[in-house]
Amino acid sequence: MEAAFSISVNKKDLGILKSIKTFFGEGNIFYNKKDNCYHFTVSSIRDLTSVIIPHFVLYPLLSQKQVDFFLFKAVVELMNAKEHLTLLGLQKIVNIKASLNKGLSKS
Numbered sequence: 001m002e003a004a005f006s007i008s009v010n011k012k013d014l015g016i017l018k019s020i021k022t023f024f025g026e027g028n029i030f031y032n033k034k035d036n037c038y039h040f041t042v043s044s045i046r047d048l049t050s051v052i053i054p055h056f057v058l059y060p061l062l063s064q065k066q067v068d069f070f071l072f073k074a075v076v077e078l079m080n081a082k083e084h085l086t087l088l089g090l091q092k093i094v095n096i097k098a099s100l101n102k103g104l105s106k107s
Contacts, residue, residue: 001077003043004043005042005043005072007020007039008040010036012037015030020040024042024052024055026042026047027042028040028042036076039056045076048076057071057073061068
């Protein structure tokens with residue numbers, strides 16, 4: 001199981017991803033021919049815990065993605081606690097994943 005933070009952009013915006021990678025000092029950039037986009041990805045639990053998550057705690061997203069961030073953070077915390085190695089913990093993660101990218105309800 002792997003958690004990953006990822007930002008994808010059109011190839012014309014590669015410079016933005018390079019700046020983001022430099023800012024965070026972690027992660028990798030790769031090109032995907034299937035979607036014709038560049039992707040910046042951080043998948044190390046250590047880097048997610050010590051760099052990515054603290055940044056977005058200090059500087060919250062001002063969009064519906066903030067909800068996804070809190071769900072993502074919960075998954076990383078479960079993984080740090082080694083709960084992903086148990087059936088119950090894995091089920092918690094699957095349940096959280098099912099809620100990702102759904103946006104906020106109208107209520």
